[in-house]
Amino acid sequence: MAKSANQLQIIEETPSYWRVVFDNPPLNIMGATMFHGLQELLSRMDASSSLRVVVFESANPDFYLAHFDLSDIAGSLGLMQSTDASVPTVLMDTFVRLTKSRVVSIAKIRGRVRGVGSEFVLACDMRFASRENTVLAQVEVGSGVHPGGGGIERLAHLVGRGRALEIIIGSDDFDGETAERYGYVNRAFPDAKLDDFVDKLARRIATFDRRPMEAAKNLVNQVSLPPTDRLVDSQNSFLTAVTWPETQRRFKTLFDRGLNKPGEVENRYGELLNTIGEQ
Amino acid sequence: MAKSANQLQIIEETPSYWRVVFDNPPLNIMGATMFHGLQELLSRMDASSSLRVVVFESANPDFYLAHFDLSDIAGSLGLMQSTDASVPTVLMDTFVRLTKSRVVSIAKIRGRVRGVGSEFVLACDMRFASRENTVLAQVEVGSGVHPGGGGIERLAHLVGRGRALEIIIGSDDFDGETAERYGYVNRAFPDAKLDDFVDKLARRIATFDRRPMEAAKNLVNQVSLPPTDRLVDSQNSFLTAVTWPETQRRFKTLFDRGLNKPGEVENRYGELLNTIGEQ
Amino acid sequence: MAKSANQLQIIEETPSYWRVVFDNPPLNIMGATMFHGLQELLSRMDASSSLRVVVFESANPDFYLAHFDLSDIAGSLGLMQSTDASVPTVLMDTFVRLTKSRVVSIAKIRGRVRGVGSEFVLACDMRFASRENTVLAQVEVGSGVHPGGGGIERLAHLVGRGRALEIIIGSDDFDGETAERYGYVNRAFPDAKLDDFVDKLARRIATFDRRPMEAAKNLVNQVSLPPTDRLVDSQNSFLTAVTWPETQRRFKTLFDRGLNKPGEVENRYGELLNTIGEQ
Numbered sequence: 001m002a003k004s005a006n007q008l009q010i011i012e013e014t015p016s017y018w019r020v021v022f023d024n025p026p027l028n029i030m031g032a033t034m035f036h037g038l039q040e041l042l043s044r045m046d047a048s049s050s051l052r053v054v055v056f057e058s059a060n061p062d063f064y065l066a067h068f069d070l071s072d073i074a075g076s077l078g079l080m081q082s083t084d085a086s087v088p089t090v091l092m093d094t095f096v097r098l099t100k101s102r103v104v105s106i107a108k109i110r111g112r113v114r115g116v117g118s119e120f121v122l123a124c125d126m127r128f129a130s131r132e133n134t135v136l137a138q139v140e141v142g143s144g145v146h147p148g149g150g151g152i153e154r155l156a157h158l159v160g161r162g163r164a165l166e167i168i169i170g171s172d173d174f175d176g177e178t179a180e181r182y183g184y185v186n187r188a189f190p191d192a193k194l195d196d197f198v199d200k201l202a203r204r205i206a207t208f209d210r211r212p213m214e215a216a217k218n219l220v221n222q223v224s225l226p227p228t229d230r231l232v233d234s235q236n237s238f239l240t241a242v243t244w245p246e247t248q249r250r251f252k253t254l255f256d257r258g259l260n261k262p263g264e265v266e267n268r269y270g271e272l273l274n275t276i277g278e279q
Numbered sequence: 280m281a282k283s284a285n286q287l288q289i290i291e292e293t294p295s296y297w298r299v300v301f302d303n304p305p306l307n308i309m310g311a312t313m314f315h316g317l318q319e320l321l322s323r324m325d326a327s328s329s330l331r332v333v334v335f336e337s338a339n340p341d342f343y344l345a346h347f348d349l350s351d352i353a354g355s356l357g358l359m360q361s362t363d364a365s366v367p368t369v370l371m372d373t374f375v376r377l378t379k380s381r382v383v384s385i386a387k388i389r390g391r392v393r394g395v396g397s398e399f400v401l402a403c404d405m406r407f408a409s410r411e412n413t414v415l416a417q418v419e420v421g422s423g424v425h426p427g428g429g430g431i432e433r434l435a436h437l438v439g440r441g442r443a444l445e446i447i448i449g450s451d452d453f454d455g456e457t458a459e460r461y462g463y464v465n466r467a468f469p470d471a472k473l474d475d476f477v478d479k480l481a482r483r484i485a486t487f488d489r490r491p492m493e494a495a496k497n498l499v500n501q502v503s504l505p506p507t508d509r510l511v512d513s514q515n516s517f518l519t520a521v522t523w524p525e526t527q528r529r530f531k532t533l534f535d536r537g538l539n540k541p542g543e544v545e546n547r548y549g550e551l552l553n554t555i556g557e558q
Numbered sequence: 559m560a561k562s563a564n565q566l567q568i569i570e571e572t573p574s575y576w577r578v579v580f581d582n583p584p585l586n587i588m589g590a591t592m593f594h595g596l597q598e599l600l601s602r603m604d605a606s607s608s609l610r611v612v613v614f615e616s617a618n619p620d621f622y623l624a625h626f627d628l629s630d631i632a633g634s635l636g637l638m639q640s641t642d643a644s645v646p647t648v649l650m651d652t653f654v655r656l657t658k659s660r661v662v663s664i665a666k667i668r669g670r671v672r673g674v675g676s677e678f679v680l681a682c683d684m685r686f687a688s689r690e691n692t693v694l695a696q697v698e699v700g701s702g703v704h705p706g707g708g709g710i711e712r713l714a715h716l717v718g719r720g721r722a723l724e725i726i727i728g729s730d731d732f733d734g735e736t737a738e739r740y741g742y743v744n745r746a747f748p749d750a751k752l753d754d755f756v757d758k759l760a761r762r763i764a765t766f767d768r769r770p771m772e773a774a775k776n777l778v779n780q781v782s783l784p785p786t787d788r789l790v791d792s793q794n795s796f797l798t799a800v801t802w803p804e805t806q807r808r809f810k811t812l813f814d815r816g817l818n819k820p821g822e823v824e825n826r827y828g829e830l831l832n833t834i835g836e837q
Contacts, residue, residue, distance in 0.1 A: 025436055046778075076680055080445045114653070126439075126442075126444055126445050135830075140774075141771055142762075142766055143772045144767055145773035146770050146773050146777065151782050152778055153777075156778050156781045156782045157439060157781070158440065158441060160715060160741050160782075161683075161716065161782035161783075162682075162685055162743075162744050163741070163744050164780055164782070165662070165683045165775065166759075169662055169683070169763060169766075169771055169775065170759060172762070178459075183438075183441075183462075186442050187457075194470075201445075201451075203553070204421075204449065204552070207552075207554075207555075207556040208420060208448075208450070208552075209519065209523075209525045209529070209556070210706065211523055211525070212420045212424055212425050212523075213420055213448055215516050215519075215520060216426070216431065216448060217426035217444065219425065219432075219509075219513050219516060220435050220444055220447060221507060222329055223432050223436070223442075224439075224440035224443070225440075230777075230780060233777065233780070234777050237773050237777060240773075242304050244770075246769070247767070248779075255656045262554075273762070273766075274761070275372050275763045276745060277765035277766065277767070338762040383723070383727055402729070403720075404719075404723045405720050405721075405723055405724045407598065420800050433719075436718060437718040438718065462717075462720075465721050466736075466739075480724075480728060480730075482832070483831070484702075485729070486831075486833075487699060487833050487835065488702055488804045488805070488835070489803075490802055490804070491698070491702055491704050491805065492701045492800075493696075494704050494799060495699050495710065495726050495727060496727065498710045498711075498716050498788075498791065498792050498795060499722055499723055499726060499790060500719075501791070502710070502714045502715070502784060502788055503718075503719035505715045506717075
């Protein structure tokens with residue numbers, strides 16, 4: 001059924017409907033390998049003449065996408081760097097291609113989705129979450145940086161300035177119910193009903209013609225996508241922030257406490273951020 | 280009391296407060312006659328020196344506004360065509376005049392509101408719906424086209440990109456409660472309380488002075504109306520989509536199954552759209 | 559502990575976290591003195607090298623900020639007038655400095671917040687309200703004018719055109735629960751839990767580094783702040799509206815009935831606005 005290259009299982013349910021399962025144990029941390037997997041996936045999506053919709057889900061019910069891999073600084077930051085200012089970086093290109101793709105993307109969320117993982121689901125066309133088992137967070141500011149992959153621009157549009165600042169500056173964990181109330185996700189469903197709702201919606205969309213969907217998505221994008229210069233500014237500002245000494249100290253504290261390994265810090269990342277500053 | 284010319288009853292409750300009742304049995308389908316009725320109504324609204332507020336409601340509790348009349352292709356598409364690119368079409372002019380009118384417009388929704396009917400209520404200043412008896416849908420994409428009368432642009436602003444794509448691409452029916460949660464309507468009320476709330480609000484607004492209302496509405500519009508070029512693009516894209524062969528096949532299937540006649544297709548239009556594609 | 563100059567108590571909980579308490583008995587009416595107090599506060603906030611977050615609250619649990627002081631017309635309107643078009647007015651400068659400040663601002667709302675008071679909380683970065691004890695309103699249109707201090711532009715962004723028009727044109731009182739549902743505030747909490755939530759959030763933010771917060775807030779502002787020309791237009795339109803004879807008559811009626819004094823009009827200002835027009 002599936003092949004799991006580049007930390008992604010791609011399951012072709014039908015020629016019109018694929019499921020993509022994040023599979024990078026133990027925590028689904030997003031680094032260079034997964035982004036290159038997403039680039040390959042986007043090329044396969046572009047090449048298909050039958051595909052209408054892709055559902056993104058996780059092999060790990062506790063971690064949908066943990067966060068950016070800061071243990072491989074060169075590899076991860078390389079995703080945000082480009083030698084030619086006219087060429088988008090891998091990270092930005094991945095997110096922008098997903099939003100502009102004629103294929104519809106649906107994030108089906110169970111478990112923790114933090115940092116760049118949250119930015120990934122915000123780049124998807126729709127987001128549905130488990131009411132009991134979802135943790136969404138932009139943990140960057142409390143970690144010494146800020147979202148750099150479009151999360152700032154997309155959240156401000158989706159939830160308004162006040163709630164966006166609470167999510168981004170507060171850096172805390174949000175449960176499924178609050179995420180729905182804020183508009184961070186389309187809807188939160190009781191966990192037992194999530195699969196059925198998303199599967200029915202995807203199979204329904206899979207019966208529709210490609211041209212009207214593509215035209216409709218393009219027209220929605222015209223009035224809702226963040227301008228490229230804003231995305232570039234956020235990315236560059238992120239790359240600067242990573243170099244600040246106080247930020248380096250926060251990263252070190254996070255790794256000393258257990259970041260990137262199963263355990264308390266990964267389980268309660270948002271909640272614990274008020275304990276890592278200089279005391 | 281009322282006269283019902285052009286499928287609209289206009290009831291002058293007071294010189295400051297009118298009710299307009301959609302009355303095109305059996306389904307309140309919107310075609311050329313109703314749009315010309317709305318154009319006449321807008322001229323009467325402009326000419327009144329006392330009018331403050333108009334409430335739009337339906338004579339049929341099951342169908343507020345069914346959808347665009349595609350049985351009269353020449354008449355309906357004519358509403359979206361103009362021989363002079365500098366002159367707005369009848370359809371766009373109707374919706375833009377309503378949003379820019381100094382008279383406040385309130386949609387009081389009971390029953391089904393789909394397609395161009397949904398675009399009409401989105402062009403109103405406020406929307407209040409029956410919690411038990413409302414079905415809102417943009418059924419276009421599942422029917423082979425896409426919203427072409429401003430619904431795309433207005434929904435993206437009101438409910439954000441993710442929920443707008445779910446409504447527009449998913450093409451499904453939304454109940455009053457979900458519509459409220461999404462911001463598709465201002466509020467959904469228990470059916471027994473809807474009339475009283477809207478009537479009190481309209482009578483309240485009717486006591487206010489015209490100049491501050493006009494200034495306030497104009498200032499809100501400055502930061503919330505979709506740009507004209509976006510509306511024109513959507514309309515032109517719609518006119519192209521109507522000509523696609525696969526779209527023509529979907530229209531034929533819908534009519535073969537009973538579109539435009541009382542029955543299952545009109546009752547469950549959104550829900551049934553996953554059954555009309557090529558099998 | 560606190561000093562209460564210019565109707566503001568400033569309580570330095572820690573060098574990183576201040577509370578500012580509105581203290582202008584009996585109703586916390588906002589006039590020239592309070593705005594000059596806010597200007598001084600903003601200068602102190604700018605000058606601090608340690609401050610991260612300021613919480614704004616009220617000494618009076620029934621009135622957070624009543625409304626603009628129209629009993630001192632020269633003093634109040636002077637806050638919106640400038641002899642040099644290139645220099646922002648005191649009122650606009652206060653609100654814009656607050657939104658652009660590198661210090662995070664949180665409105666903790668109990669009691670009535672109307673007119674320019676609502677515009678103040680909308681200029682804050684986040685808003686949390688008591689579920690049982692909050693009244694939010696833009697009472698201007700029913701009083702013969704319209705919001706002139708950015709409330710129109712900020713509400714349209716936060717809650718969308720339909721709900722913004724209901725709040726602004728309807729001029730009625732909104733409770734905490736509805737304000738949360740509309741996105742007018744971030745969240746409404748049971749009154750007994752409000753202090754604890756806001757205090758924990760502020761103390762949490764106080765542990766974060768200043769540079770990432772400043773960068774994040776600046777990036778959010780880039781995609782969410784109203785353009786200056788829109789704010790200037792609203793302010794000038796307000797100054798014109800104040801001179802209209804019908805508006806002067808409404809102001810007189812409001813003062814005759816008891817505006818600016820404890821009692822029914824101040825308690826039920828929004829609700830009573832349908833009784834002050836020409837009968």
